[in-house]
Amino acid sequence: MASLVFYLSATVLLAQSTVAFNCSKPPIYVDIHKRAVHDSPEFQYGSFIGVGTPAQNQSLWPSLSQNHTSFGTHAYCGDNSTLRNCDRSTGGFFLNQQSTYADNGKDFQSLDQSRNETALKGSFGQDTLRLYTHYFETDGASQTLLENSTVELAESGSIAPGIVGLGASSTVLRDLAAKDLIAGRTYSLYIGQGYARAGGAVNGSNTFGGYDSGRFTGTVHKYAMKTENMNPMSLRVKDIIISNSKDTNANVSLFDNAKFPDMKSRPEAFEAAITTNQFPLSLPYQITQNFMKHLGAEKDNTWGDNSLKLKDHFSGTLSIVLEDDFVVTLPSEVLVNNSNITPIQDREEKSDAPFYLSAAFLSQVYLMADYESNNFFLAEAIQKDNMVMPVTFCPKSTPEPYQRPKQSAWVSQGLIGAVIGGLLGGAGIAVCAYCFVLACRRKRAERKLNKDAKKSKMMQLEIEETPEFDPPPKSATPFFWKKR
């Protein structure tokens, strides 16, 4: 009998591991940038996702802890609203009376039980989600419909409520996988810097069921998720080094007890959760004190997030050394902005709040999460001149960066900007690579030329010497987004 049970369960396991994931499913790429959003006067930064029929387009901020996807309502910005500039900061508004929205009723059990209700409170219903893929300003977006998905209407709270929930029980990933629209519950994020707090220009992207292989470089580092935590992705930090760009020999470790004698001994590595819920990093009290002492930083609250401010400008970098020796460096323009504001948060001595590696950290790395195997991966992000190369992230596999061909066809053809969207098929199946490469020149003088060139596209089957030039796949939806 026991052997029969063993045999049956072994068969089930075998069946699961061979049948469950179709790794020929192309991923769904959803970019993150600023755009017009429904019922708000302000262009807002976020993931290009619509809701309802007809579509009400929004800019949703990705959350790695929230499981539901939530939308701002006008009630959220009512009399009791605590969100600053609420009418311009929700990521758009959703009007359920204009949609096919069907309420789930009061008894619906939220998957976000750990969320603080002061931060966000809402009600739940069913509606259609629209994930837009939009490579080019000049072209229409294509959409992936996710019908009858659970959405949350945010009714009160203090945070920006337009959120695409990508926590461990993400309903978007669950539904996409259940409807066989992606290979499995895998997801990748580059959060970008094109919003006010980050003060940069580089846009971000989400890839559902995949990763953008043109967005990262170098070694891919693997970490295990801690599924019992609300933020399942955390890292151990063993050192933090401040380097002065004028004197590279003058590196200072914030862990060095000789340099900072307030510490009796060198501190142990600490664990910090990866989060998108705030911009500044939240570090242990003593490390924060050392940072303040070394750079002359003071309390400040310009952005409402307790980021520290320097008395005098400092031109240098901050390197975070992880336990596996992966070093993530915040460059000078991120470490100290023109107004001398840093991405390091003040911390009370008695605070027991978790430590965070937050959006400022994610501006430098590409994050790839595999919720099927509960592992995640980090690699150095390519910020500029990247190629958009979304490929399937097969569950349980390790992502690999795209290797640029030495003398690529599009360069030799004199094409400055083209998009290659690549989908690499599974084993045994003919490789179907629809590749769109986006290459941008940095120099200002070339901006205009660049813009014209962006109109040219290239579609190829595999990378070959003489590419075939065809118009890109025309989507059914008309062009919606206009540059200001």
Ligand SMILES: *[C@@H]1O[C@H](CO)[C@@H](O)[C@H](O)[C@H]1NC(C)=O
């Ligand atoms: C896997 O997905 C591809 C692409 O969508 C599809 O053509 C193929 O039929 C699927 N295979 C299976 C076994 O479902």
Ligand SMILES: *[C@@H]1O[C@H](CO)[C@@H](O)[C@H](O)[C@H]1NC(C)=O
């Ligand atoms: C980011 O997206 C915006 C559109 O909101 C665009 O104007 C801008 O050029 C993009 N930035 C980069 C660096 O591509």
Ligand SMILES: *[C@@H]1O[C@H](CO)[C@@H](O)[C@H](O)[C@H]1NC(C)=O
């Ligand atoms: C605002 O808060 C007050 C006091 O908590 C409450 O009585 C009132 O119903 C709230 N108004 C709205 C619109 O939520």
Ligand SMILES: *[C@@H]1O[C@H](CO)[C@@H](O)[C@H](O)[C@H]1NC(C)=O
């Ligand atoms: C999302 O779901 C995961 C796993 O089911 C849970 O650990 C986490 O606390 C949930 N997130 C929130 C905000 O409650």
Ligand SMILES: *[C@@H]1O[C@H](CO)[C@@H](O)[C@H](O)[C@H]1NC(C)=O
């Ligand atoms: C929720 O957040 C509020 C305001 O930030 C805080 O006062 C309260 O203690 C929090 N509640 C829990 C359960 O964490």
Ligand SMILES: *[C@@H]1O[C@H](CO)[C@@H](O)[C@H](O)[C@H]1NC(C)=O
């Ligand atoms: C969505 O739900 C409605 C009502 O439950 C049902 O009639 C419809 O067929 C569903 N559509 C899809 C695509 O599942």
Ligand SMILES: *[C@@H]1O[C@H](CO)[C@@H](O)[C@H](O)[C@H]1NC(C)=O
């Ligand atoms: C730095 O932050 C301040 C907020 O006080 C903001 O006004 C300024 O634009 C930021 N500078 C840069 C370069 O991002």
Ligand SMILES: *[C@@H]1O[C@H](CO)[C@@H](O)[C@H](O)[C@H]1NC(C)=O
């Ligand atoms: C100081 O740090 C920088 C950047 O992390 C590094 O390139 C340099 O080699 C370091 N210098 C020394 C002397 O270790």
Ligand SMILES: *[C@@H]1O[C@H](CO)[C@@H](O)[C@H](O)[C@H]1NC(C)=O
């Ligand atoms: C939302 O975006 C889609 C895709 O670009 C577009 O077709 C649609 O018209 C937009 N809806 C509104 C109301 O702007």
